[in-house]
Amino acid sequence: MSKIACGIDLGGTKLEVGLVDDNGNIIARVKRPTHAHEGPESVIDKINDSIMTALEKSNIKQRDLRGIGIGVPGLIDADMGKVIFLTNLPGWRDIPLAEIMEEKFHIPVKLGNDADAAAYGEYLFGSGRGARNFVYMTVSTGIGGGVIIEGKLYRGASSGAAEIGHVVIDVHGEKCNCGNYGCFEALASGTAIARFAKRAIDRGRHSLIEELSGDEPIKAEHVFEAAGQGDRLALDIIDEEAFYLGIGICNIMAMYNPERIAIGGGVSNQWDMFYHKMMETVRDRALKQNAKVCRVIKAELGTDAGVVGAAALII
Ligand SMILES: [Zn+2]
Structure with a gap:
């Protein structure tokens, strides 16, 4: 045995x-x-x-x-x-x-x-199998990640490598939990999706999101559900989300030149709603020679x- x-x-x-x-x-x-x-x-x-x-x-x-x-x-x-x-x-x-x-x-x-x-x-048993250079990112409440370089987990000097969620993608952006501004996580996490929705509604935008959330606080799931039913505000927010994810992926490609990037976490369950726009951003903005060798896929192991x-x- x-x-x-x-x-x-x-x-x-x-x-x-x-x-x-x-x-x-x-x-x-x-x-x-x-x-x-x-x-x-x-x-x-x-x-x-x-x-x-x-x-x-x-x-x-x-x-x-x-x-x-x-x-x-x-x-x-x-x-x-x-x-x-x-x-x-x-x-x-x-x-x-x-x-x-x-x-x-x-x-x-x-x-x-x-x-x-x-x-x-994921590298050993899931979406990263067979890729020598592999980046996994999880998008849920926050954004986290892990990097495999030449078949080995890269931890950095103090186990703090691959803090992908805290790469700044908008220097004038929202304040992040880490104290910095415009971090990837502050703009593209599930929490950020919910926050953008709440803010727009507080400012008077009408949206199905309100009905779907009822008495509960607005969650990213409500936004995806409303977008699925064609709600304008929800669609705009998901579009923005896909754009930010695309920018994050461009950064990962530039930093690590992986042959594969896998996305997991709760937000990845809505793959079809953001994949197309996300990859459009990658095609427009990523370093061509790095994008050419990299596949972006959904993580496989789920929960x-x-x-x-x-x-x-x-x-
Ligand atoms: Zn941060």
Whole structure:
């Protein structure tokens, strides 16, 4: 029996543990709320419990695990296996997570930034298979990314490489969560789509988006749904979104010259609504010699990217 890797997708609202084989198949998974407000100790207990539950469910022995990979949503020191700081999980500051888990399970534990992990998972088992130079970007609440150069995950000097979401694409643009202005994420994330819609409606534009969102805050999904029904404002916003995504891709092509770029995250589920316009921008603006060798495709692993990618850190 081939050895199994354990992948953990640690999120602010939910955590997911998966046992993954050498081909990237998830054999067992356990998903539960993180209850991040209870603090690191309690969250680590939940991770450990979930691993045990997954082992029991699948009849796999602890000794058959080759290691544990953890995708972490924030700042880490991958070499030291340490969590430096997490915005969405209170109390996580300078936690030697790999060491704590190694003491419990006696197998190697590796940490990766969650977007890096997803990129590596896509590279091994999904949209990046066979591409030596590959960039994965995820567009959802924010925009993140991971870069594979010559077959290796590129982390940078302090695990901060490929912060694609914070490449500035409009120097006079919207303020970003990072403190800068006009970042890719501030203009093209799902959050940005919702913000543009809300602002236009507050200023008196009439739109189906209002009806679709009802009493809820406006979300990107409402905008896509309204656009699907031909709503003018929604169509304008999606057009703008596609344009910004295209500009972001031009930048990625210029920086890394990959042969493939894959887009994942919630927004990528609306592929047909933005793909054409996005590629039109790429054709108009990208460096020709770099664009010629690059395919832009939808990521393949979907919501499994987190778990499979974390396991890939070990595989
Ligand atoms: Zn930023």
